[in-house]
Amino acid sequence: MNATSPLDESPNLDAFDFTKVSVKVNSFWVVQLMHMSYETSDGKISDTYVEGSQPTFNFVIYDETSSFRIAEPLKKAGLPSSDVVLQCIKRAIASPMPPFSKSLPGLLLIALKLEPHVTTLRPFLDSLPAPFTWRLETPEEAGEVADSVDQMNKTGIAEGLRSGSRSKVLGNDAMKRKNRPDAVRHYTDAVGWLWGAASQKPDTKELKEIDALWSVCLGNRAAAYLMDGEGQDAAKALQDALEACKLNKDYAKAYYRQAQAFQILNEQSKAIEAIIAALHRPSLSKDQSLNDTLLELYGGLPDSGPDIQAFCVKVFKGRYSERSLL
Numbered sequence: 322m323n324a325t326s327p328l329d330e331s332p333n334l335d336a337f338d339f340t341k342v343s344v345k346v347n348s349f350w351v352v353q354l355m356h357m358s359y360e361t362s363d364g365k366i367s368d369t370y371v372e373g374s375q376p377t378f379n380f381v382i383y384d385e386t387s388s389f390r391i392a393e394p395l396k397k398a399g400l401p402s403s404d405v406v407l408q409c410i411k412r413a414i415a416s417p418m419p420p421f422s423k424s425l426p427g428l429l430l431i432a433l434k435l436e437p438h439v440t441t442l443r444p445f446l447d448s449l450p451a452p453f454t455w456r457l458e459t460p461e462e463a464g465e466v467a468d469s470v471d472q473m474n475k476t477g478i479a480e481g482l483r484s485g486s487r488s489k490v491l492g493n494d495a496m497k498r499k500n501r502p503d504a505v506r507h508y509t510d511a512v513g514w515l516w517g518a519a520s521q522k523p524d525t526k527e528l529k530e531i532d533a534l535w536s537v538c539l540g541n542r543a544a545a546y547l548m549d550g551e552g553q554d555a556a557k558a559l560q561d562a563l564e565a566c567k568l569n570k571d572y573a574k575a576y577y578r579q580a581q582a583f584q585i586l587n588e589q590s591k592a593i594e595a596i597i598a599a600l601h602r603p604s605l606s607k608d609q610s611l612n613d614t615l616l617e618l619y620g621g622l623p624d625s626g627p628d629i630q631a632f633c634v635k636v637f638k639g640r641y642s643e644r645s646l647l
Contacts, residue, residue: 334411339445342414342425344453348385349428351458352410352435355379357522360398375399379520380406382413384426388480390417392520400434403441410442418517419510420484429455430462478527481518482534485511489538492545501545501552508542536569543578547585555585571604573611580614593618 359367359374367374375398382391390413395401401409415423429446431439436457446455492507515535523531539561546558559582565575576599583592596615599605 334408334415337411337415339411339414340448340450342423342450344425344427344450346427346452348424348426349430350382350384350390350413350426352382352406352429352431353380354401354432354434355381355522357394380409381520382409388421389517389521390421392418392517394520401438403438406435406438407442407445411445419488419513425449425453427452427454429453430458431455433458433460433462478518478521478523478531481514481521482527482530485514485518485531485534485538488514489534489541492538492541496541496545496548499548501548501550504545505542508538508545511538512542532568536565536572536575539565539568540572540574540578543575543582547578547581553585555582558582559586571602573599573605573608576605577611577614580618584618589618 355378357377357379359370360377361367361371361374366377377398378395378401380391380393380395380401381389383389391409393409393412395405410429414425417423431442439457488507488511492504492511495501495503495507512535515531515538519528519531519535543558543561543565546554546561558578562575562578562582565572566579569575576595579595580592583589583595593615596611596618599608599611600615605611
């Protein structure tokens with residue numbers, strides 16, 4: 322999972338008025354750390370403890386229905402700082418994962434292991450409007466939470482995949498109508514669902530399924546940004562296409578979207594490089610659409626055999642024959 326977190330696009334929390342947020346009286350949220358793996362001193366990830374390694378965590382906040390409002394991998398190994406804990410709580414209130422909107426629970430239950438941060442959290446939490454309340458969990462509650470986390474992970478992964486797929490379909494429908502805002506919104510919802518699923522300890526098979534769908538949603542959102550007309554944003558399209566490639570290096574459309582974005586940004590040479598990078602992938606080397614796009618970017622194929630061979634050597638550095646372009 323290498324793509325950018327949708328939480329990176331959160332609104333300015335410093336300017337947000339938390340005192341104006343409505344309280345759902347009969348709801349409660351749990352603030353929790355989920356242990357994920359270990360990071361060694363040289364930055365490698367291990368499922369088991371290695372001498373000198375530090376644990377890595379996901380920071381999660383979920384509600385009484387076991388639905389995650391926040392599921393965010395911490396950027397650094399080890400326990401989070403008080404500021405990180407505070408910022409995550411603020412995001413759960415003001416900018417939660419889809420489909421949730423801004424709100425406050427009747428009760429915020431904070432994991433016992435986060436007790437050292439209470440001094441920093443207290444001024445903010447005490448400033449929130451009634452009937453909101455908060456407290457630390459009891460030792461008994463801590464044990465119950467630990468027993469339920471694994472089941473929540475399994476449920477959250479399945480729900481994330483279902484909801485991500487559903488949002489992708491809605492985005493595709495909006496694209497057919499040439500409705501850029503709706504398409505971007507639905508694809509963004511899909512990305513949020515898949516980010517949450519990927520944050521909940523999926524196994525290898527589940528992660529492969531998540532990444533495949535995630536890359537398609539990013540590629541489709543890039544296509545939405547590239548549509549002609551008001552609101553076209555080649556820079557955002559390029560970012561999405563690059564992220565899609567990180568998730569699936571054999572996703573042809575991600576490279577094609579990169580090339581389209583570079584063309585709009587008047588970066589012709591980078592557009593060519595993007596297509597060549599795709600054709601260097603064994604699974605994509607014979608992709609007709611990519612080959613055709615490369616020829617269009619170069620202005621066509623030379624006429625004579627020697628010129629074709631020289632062209633292929635120039636483009637593919639001798640790795641492919643002219644047959645790969647025919």
